[in-house]
Amino acid sequence: MSPSKSRPSSRTSSAGKPAGKPTRAQRREEKKKRKAAKGPGFLGQIKQVFRMTREAEPNIGWWMLLVGVGVLLVFLLVGVLVGNWITGLLVGLPFAVLSASFLLSRRAERAAFARIEDQPGAAGAALSSLRRGWIVEDQPAAIDPRTRDLVFRAVGRPGVVLVTEGPAGRVDKLVTKERRRIGPVIQNVPIHVIKTGKGEDQVPLRDVAKRMKKLEKKLTQQEVQTVHKRISTLSNRLPIPKGVDPQRARPDRKSMRGR
Secondary structure (H helix, E strand, C coil): CCCCCCCCCCCECCCCCECCCCCHHHHHHHHHHHHHHHCCCHHHHHHHHHHHHHHHCCCHHHHHHHHHHHHHHHHHHHHHHCCCHHHHHHHHHHHHHHHHHHHHHHHHHHHHHHHHCCCCCHHHHHHCCCCCCCEECCCCCEECCCCCCEEEEEEECCEEEEEEECCCCCCHHHHHHHHHHHHHHCCCCCEEEEEECCCCCCECHHHHHHHHHCCCCCCCHHHHHHHHHHHHHHHHCCCCCCCCCHHHCCCCHHHHCCC
16 A cells, blocks of 8 residues: 655644734734834824924914915915916915915924923024024033033034023023133134023024024134034043043032032
8 A cells, every 4th residue: 555645734823824924913013013113204294293283372273274265365366367267276276285384384383492491401402493504512512510501502604602591690600601611712703692581681492593593694614614623622621630540530529510
């Protein structure tokens, strides 16, 4: 008798499905993970911005609708006057959407500044809205450990701009120290001071970038890079006593307290 041929047995899982093959629920879950890793798309980002803005301004949807309809009516009226209202309608639709989107972006920026206004480092976040031509440092240039007042620094064609965070009168001492520190290495370079806050002689966070753009330009773009490099070298000029390992050096507590 010839030996009987045995059929290859396929491995099956406890659910009766081939092992190694993902189930429909697993494929759905994997798809959700990939989508979450990619982040929200363009429409998703608009929804997030709209929701954030609506928390600060509940009527933002009505304002967007009013602006969009108003712009569309203007184009439609022009089309009627020239005898072609269909063209006016077709041309006006994109401009209506653009106008509503522009309004949303401006109100969203205002809402974002309102959310971070009382948080530490808000002045540094305000500098992030600056466009080309500015070199902004992420970390504060000076800090008072006791009061937690901060001074952020940006370098641009107007010169060096110190943006403070804290009460207007209290940050003057911190600004003076920073002026004395960077002054010797950037002689003849203007140093401007902008104090953020809601009080007198202070600038709201949303207006910091506007105020900096209005400053008179004194430097070329190449000089901006040179000034930034000179200021950056100050961090490498920390006095270290001889025979002390820099990796084990401890900060002077008295100097950190301003004594």
